[in-house]
Amino acid sequence: MPSDSSPSSQPAWLENPALPFDKTFQIPSPDSALAGIVKPVQIGGVQLPNNLVLAPMAGVTDGSFRLLCSRMGVGFTVSELASARAITYRSRQTIDMVRFQAQARPYAVQLFGSDPEIMARAAAFIEELQICDIIDINMGCPVAKVVKTGAGSALMKTPALAAEIIRQVKKAVKVPVTAKFRIGWTENTINVKEFTRTVIDAGAQAITVHARTRQAGYTGTAQWQHLEGIKELCGTVPFFANGDISCPEHLIELSQRTGCDGFMIGRGCVGKPWLFSQLLGNNDFAAPALRFRIFRHHLIDMLMEHGPSAVPLFRVHLFGYLKNHPHSAKLRHSLCNERNPDTVIAAGRDFFSAALQTDAAD
C-alpha cells in the first residue's frame, strides 16, 4: 500500500516544492534510442533545453500542470489559449490564466483573435508583463465560438489575414512569435503546405502543426503523412510535429518521416505527466507509490492555484490518472461530482495501491 512516506528515490521537489528545477535530465543519454532526436532547439533567441513541448490545452494546461510537466523535464510549455480582445480589456480572469509565475521558463503565452491590431496590442501588453518568452498565435482551434469570429483554425481559410496578424504582432513585440495550426479546414481543403509557406514568409519563428483538419476536431487518427515535406518549407525555422504522440517510438517515426525539429504532446500526458521523463530516458517515476505522491502534489498545487474550484478542475486529470484501472468506470462514476479534495486523494491512494498490487500502472 503506498503511503505518504517518501520512497527513497523520489525527486527532492516532492519534499520541498521551493527547490529550483532539476536540470539534470533534460536530454536523453547518448546510448538512448532517442539520443539526437530529443535535443535542445532554439526559437529566435530563446534556447529550449529540449524539443519536447507541452501542448496548450484549454482547461488542462493551467499553471499547476505546466509546472508539473516542467518538473518532469518538458522543455517548453504554452498557456491555454487566451483571447487577445479580453487581454486588451484587461480581463482579470484571462490575465490570471496566463500569468502564473511558478512554471519553468521558457514559456509561451498563446493568443487567439482575428484582428491584427488587437492581437498586436494584446501581445505588447503581455510582453510588458514579462511573464513569457514567446508569443504563440492560435490558428488551429476548431471550436465554433472561436472560428465564427474568424480566429483559430478559420485563419487557415484566410491566409492573408493570418500573415498580417503575424506581421503586426512581430512589429509589436521583441520576443519570438510562433504559430500553431492544423493541416487544413476540411479533408478536401488540406492546405498545410501553402499555409506553412505563408506564415514562414510572414516571419513566424517556429511553427507547430497538428496533423488533423478542423473538420476532424480531435477525432480519428492524426494524419502524419501530411507532416511530410513541411520541414523543407521551413528552412532554419523550427517545426514541431503534433498529434497522437505518446511514446518513444512515435518520436522516432515522426523524426524519420518528417525531419521535424521537435514534438508537441497533449493528451498523451494527461494523467501521465511522467511521460516526459520517460521520453528523456528516466524511469524514476515508475513506482506506483511515487506516482501517487505526484498525483497528490498535483491536486495540492491546483488547490493553491484555483482555491475551492480546483477539485472540479482537477477532474480531467483525475480521470486521466485513473485510466487503465480495472474499475475505472466505477471510480469515474463515484468521483464525477466529488468536491472534497480529501476524498479524491483517498481514491487516488487506493487506485495507486491497486496498481502496486496488480502492476497495472503503465
Ligand SMILES: Cc1cc2nc3c(=O)[nH]c(=O)nc-3n(C[C@H](O)[C@H](O)[C@H](O)COP(=O)(O)O)c2cc1C
Ligand atoms: C481539451 C483540449 C484543449 C485544447 N486547447 C487548445 C488550446 O488552447 N490551444 C491550442 O492551440 N490547442 C489546443 N488543443 C489542441 C492541442 O494543443 C493539440 O494540438 C491536440 O490535442 C493534438 O495533440 P495530442 O494528440 O497530443 O493531444 C486542445 C486540445 C484538447 C484535447
